[in-house]
Amino acid sequence: MVSVSREVPAPDGLGTDVIGVTEGSPLRLDLRLESVMEGVLVSGTVHATATGECGRCLTPVQLDLELPLQELYAYPEKRPAADVDEDDLRELEGDLIDLEPVLRDAVVPALPFQPVCQDDCPGLCSECGARLADDPEHHHDVADPRWAALQGLLPTEQQHDNRREPTGSRTDAQEEN
Numbered sequence: 001m002v003s004v005s006r007e008v009p010a011p012d013g014l015g016t017d018v019i020g021v022t023e024g025s026p027l028r029l030d031l032r033l034e035s036v037m038e039g040v041l042v043s044g045t046v047h048a049t050a051t052g053e054c055g056r057c058l059t060p061v062q063l064d065l066e067l068p069l070q071e072l073y074a075y076p077e078k079r080p081a082a083d084v085d086e087d088d089l090r091e092l093e094g095d096l097i098d099l100e101p102v103l104r105d106a107v108v109p110a111l112p113f114q115p116v117c118q119d120d121c122p123g124l125c126s127e128c129g130a131r132l133a134d135d136p137e138h139h140h141d142v143a144d145p146r147w148a149a150l151q152g153l154l155p156t157e158q159q160h161d162n163r164r165e166p167t168g169s170r171t172d173a174q175e176e177n
């Protein structure tokens with residue numbers, strides 16, 4: 001049995017649209033290569049860091065992954081398994097078997113479907129976009145000026161009153177004259 005521990009750049013495609021291991025970022029592989037009847041059994045652990053965005057507040061999210069790997073690399077038919085010794089395994093280690101599909105199978109299903117920065121992330125303020133987790137007391141006493149401008153366009157009761165009022169005072173003024 002041969003133990004391999006090495007750091008390799010992450011291949012492309014270790015992730016989903018919302019979170020993943022950035023291509024080229026370091027992956028640490030702690031593997032055991034074991035000669036078995038059918039070929040070489042590779043097992044061990046992959047350590048990686050996935051990055052993405054919180055689905056609620058868009059804050060960058062980092063996720064440390066430590067995932068088990070196991071894959072059997074079968075020998076080509078013609079090669080008798082009995083011939084394999086540790087030197088062959090080391091040779092295999094030198095080439096480092098194509099682990100990409102194995103890594104993908106280990107990493108992608110382990111990623112959260114909707115990553116969050118914290119389980120109870122309250123998201124963003126619907127009025128100003130502030131991150132509520134940073135400011136739990138956050139609220140708006142005064143209507144947003146943009147919203148107030150919109151309100152001015154709406155035919156509310158208050159507006160009708162406002163329109164009547166100046167008319168009334170003008171009448172009063174005329175009477176005084």
Ligand SMILES: [Zn+2]
Nearest residue numbers: 054057117121
């Ligand atoms: Zn969040």
Ligand SMILES: [Zn+2]
Nearest residue numbers: 125127128130
């Ligand atoms: Zn706000």
